[in-house]
Amino acid sequence: MSSYTEHVTRVLTEDREHPGLGTVAVLTFAPPEGEEKRPATLGPQSIDAVTGEIAAALDRAEAGEIQAIAMTGTGRVFLAGADLSMFADPAAAGNVESMTRAAHDLQVRVRTSPVPLLAHLNGVALGGGLEVALMADVRTAAASVKGIGVPETGLGILPGWGGTTLLQSVVGPETAVRMILEDPARDKQLGAEEALEIGLVDEVAEDLDEALDEFAALVAAHIDVDVADADVVDPVVAEAAAEAPSDALGAWAGRTAPLPGVDTPEAEALLDALDAAHGSAETRRTWAARLEGQGAPSVGRALELLQKLPGSSLPEALAREGEALADLVRSDAAAASIYSAELLRRGKPGRRPVEGAREITRVGVAGAGLMASQIAAQLALGLQVPVVMRDLDESIAAKGLAAARDVVARTAARGTIDEATATTIAENLSSTTDLQELAGCDLVLEAVPEVLAIKKSVFAELESVLAPDALLVTNTSSLSVTSMSEELAHPERVVGLHFFNPVAKMPLVEVIHTGATDEATLATGLEVVRRLRKFAVRSADAPGFIVNRLLFRVLGEVLSSLDAGADPAEVDASLDPLGMPMRPFALLDLVGLAVADHVGTVLRGELGDRFHASPGLGAMAERSARFTEAGKNSVHPPVSPTVAEAFGTGADPAAASSAPVGDALLERVRDGLAEEIGIMLDEGVVERPEQIDLALILGAGFPRHRGGVTPYLDSTGAAQRVAGRSFHGEAFTARR
Structure with a gap:
């Protein structure tokens, strides 16, 4: 008995007339009706719906009813790939093999289509979603799109619905190998511009109408090449189209062979990519072998499939791909990787404020050393309120302020914030030696040396100038928060926020509550972490926390x-x-x-x-x-x-x-x-x-x-x- 409940993706169909294409069958992938905020994903019924509608459009193309097929999504999602919650249920995961066969059958069939196919990436196209897009002859993407990639090897599996086999024919061997093997380990996904640079998408188009216009222009370069006006058609395009083999009689002439032949330059480039360096001390092959020894076989299995591509027919390569996916889906690594992915998905910072949190309009940081300055910078960036750092030593306070402002400047240099925002945030940061300048703060975080007596002294000093409901926060990594606060008049307003070093890069904050911590204090601590876009994990006050x-x-x-x-x-x-x-x-x-x-x-x-x-x-x-x-x-x-x-x-x-x-x-x-x-x-x-x-x-x-x-x-x-x-x-x- 399966506990998995699928949110079945709908495929909305309509015909559009386009002056350069004729009748275009438009297939729009959408989440279930009434669940528009959910991404469209691929479970057993969803893959049937998607492949079924594409197959129906191909039937119409073969009957001469339409002259092109276009696929797109809704909102910010094209297709978000396989529904990961399916893999948590062994009964539902048993559907993967039949889903793979359906996807593979269609990957073969689309290459015999008499009409060209377009995939317009209006939003996220990950994993199986991108593999559906690889069925198309032309891909376009909206300029704002992020989240394009094949993350499967990071999930203990591999791109098994055509991605491992076909990606190299679109972006070239080196880029395909990097995307399949290495990008998932780095949590790297592509945006539209980078996808355009590597050839994964052919043009950037803001909406489907513009995409169809771009599609028509690209298709026109391939139509009747042998009789086309040489002044209009690029000779390079004409030559490529003329030499391109068709997979079946009547197949659209603009397609090229999806797999490299034996002893061809493409095959050599693929093998070179598999042998290329991974870092300074090992190759991709040795890295894959090392991962396998650590219980992660997916990278090695994908590498093996890529090596066997030259000289294979498409059905042969897809059969190997399907067999490898079926094996990996049943592995310990896949079960644990998908569990991890779900943990990260559910634990990521939410969009809604934490209920019961107090408003924070001014923040203090007690201390101005390395951790203190890093935390102050993140508080200023995340909360965008005045943040004042206080240290007994004026030179240390000034140095800490400079370090915090430097973090803000580097954030702007990466393009995360604009210069105007960076200037405002830097001006919100200040330093002082005067305790009274912390008096108006709604929250003060201590980041002084990891000595209980020092931290207790700082808290006692702060309590003498702060309002009774102002939060006292400690960044201790191992000391007892209860002992730190037990002599205070208001221990209920104390909470621990344990940041990890380096603060800007480490995504975790342990949120420590004592037996005295009240709900509003805990909620406010969690809200601060949320606004810093970090993951909060709650822990009771215990030695070393988690x-x-x-x-x-x-x-x-x-x-x-x-x-x-x-x-x-x-x-x-x-x-x-x-x-x-x-x-x-x-x-x-x-x-x-x-x-x-x-x-x-x-x-x-x-x-x-x-x-x-x-x-x-x-x-x-x-x-x-x-x-x-x-x-x-x-x-x-x-x-x-x-x-x-x-x-x-x-x-x-x-x-x-x-x-x-x-x-x-x-x-x-x-x-x-x-x-x-x-x-x-x-x-x-x-x-x-x-x-x-x-x-x-x-x-x-x-x-x-x-x-x-x-x-x-x-x-x-x-x-x-x-x-x-x-x-x-x-x-x-x-x-x-």
């Missing part, structure tokens, strides 16, 4: 093995199968060894010996040493010899030989995470495992193809083994 608590549970296991005398290089490589963006030693260097040592010590003191306080880390921090060395020619930076010196001293040889590395260390990390997450759920630090996964994906770079972490712990059995339960029932255990 991200740091779990990150340091991982790092504690790594450092424990090192302290026992394990080989540093083996330890550093042990977690590679997890698929983190960097190895543990590089992460420690990024965090800063003194900070890592401090946080680890705090968490051990608060949470007990589940957390390891590392003597070796302390020694490294005292030396101001680093775990890694610079290395441009390797994917992972090499381990510094200093690590063995700092951790090897005094290690018991017997303990060193039994210290976990490789699979043994990875299992300890999985078990530790399962244990800690179980405790956090039981203690109410978070209400649902989804909060943990969203926080770890956005705040620590945990891989989307692992679903963050809890689906991975379910699928590996760690959750059941350690916590005595699966975090998601059978959703991620059925494949084991």
Whole structure:
């Protein structure tokens, strides 16, 4: 029994007369009636509707009733691709193979059409939506369109409705390989102008009427080339059209072969693209192999399909594509990736204000250091109200103000805001040493050193000048917000907003509420995060909150093995199968060894010996040493010899030989995470495992193809083994 409910896409049909084309069958893809704000997506019934109406239009073309076919969408969406919620239900996901056959059959048939096809991208065209557009001979796009691409390999699958096979024939091998393999990993999608530059769209047209005019002009260059006026037709176009083979008798003559032949320049260019560099230390092939070893096979499978294209017929290539998609849809990586995508979709900042939030007209920031200036800039950009930074040292305050204004200037330089807006925002930023200048603020955020006594002193000082309902906000990364506020007269107006460094780039803010935090304060904190266009994840006040608590549970296991005398290089490589963006030693260097040592010590003191306080880390921090060395020619930076010196001293040889590395260390990390997450759920630090996964994906770079972490712990059995339960029932255990 399926729990999936499809919002079936409609296809609105009409005939239009165009002086340069004749009768045009116009197919408009639209969401269900009464659900106009939803994007038009492709589920089982929707793909039947879309392919059925295109097929009906082809029937009419073959009968001579129409002279062209045009496809477009409504609102800001052409077609948004496959309905991801379908994949969450195994019964519904079983329809993918039949949906793929329908799409593939049509990809073959449109190439025999006696009339040309147009796809006018009025809005988003992603995944299967763009693959429908690839059925057309000509594509146009409105200038404002964003969201064009094939994100499938980032979802654990691949463009399986013709995209992997056909994209190279439209944009060329190098661009197609980049779009299919690399762009999804970078969350990169195209706008109309870039799509025009690479040849994915042929012209920019603001609406369907203009698109039809452009379509007519392009079609005219291909009609009756052998008898056309040579003064009108571009000789290059004429030659290409004359030499272009037709896939069937009567097929429109403007089409070229969709696949490269063997030993052709196009085939060579495709193979060169697959062997090209991915970054400075590996090729696309070696990167794909590395991803597969980390549990993400989709990039490697797409690369394999692309390599086999030269010399294939279109039906052969599409059959391989369909088989690969069917395999990947059933994989752990696809299930976890699509779970992650849904988390990110549901968690993204909303358009409506948070109910119950107070109005914020002026903001203060206590502190003017690196984090304080970054946060002040984001508050000024997001809230667009006056923001005053206060520091005891006048030179530090001035330096912090300059840094915050520089963030605003760089934002304008990227084109995110115009110069006039940037000037206004920069003028809204100010600095002071005078506490009284914070008196009129509705919210003051402290970003002073991570020492409880200092933060308590700052809060007490602020409370003496602020109105009773003004919010007091802390940016602490691990200290108790309850302890920070317990001596205040109004602890109910205290909330934690834990920003991550670098603030401008990191999309997560942990929103920390204590037992005393009132609803209006919490709502206002959430609203501030929303207006900054960041993701808010709520956490109760508990040591390390979500991200740091779990990150340091991982790092504690790594450092424990090192302290026992394990080989540093083996330890550093042990977690590679997890698929983190960097190895543990590089992460420690990024965090800063003194900070890592401090946080680890705090968490051990608060949470007990589940957390390891590392003597070796302390020694490294005292030396101001680093775990890694610079290395441009390797994917992972090499381990510094200093690590063995700092951790090897005094290690018991017997303990060193039994210290976990490789699979043994990875299992300890999985078990530790399962244990800690179980405790956090039981203690109410978070209400649902989804909060943990969203926080770890956005705040620590945990891989989307692992679903963050809890689906991975379910699928590996760690959750059941350690916590005595699966975090998601059978959703991620059925494949084991």
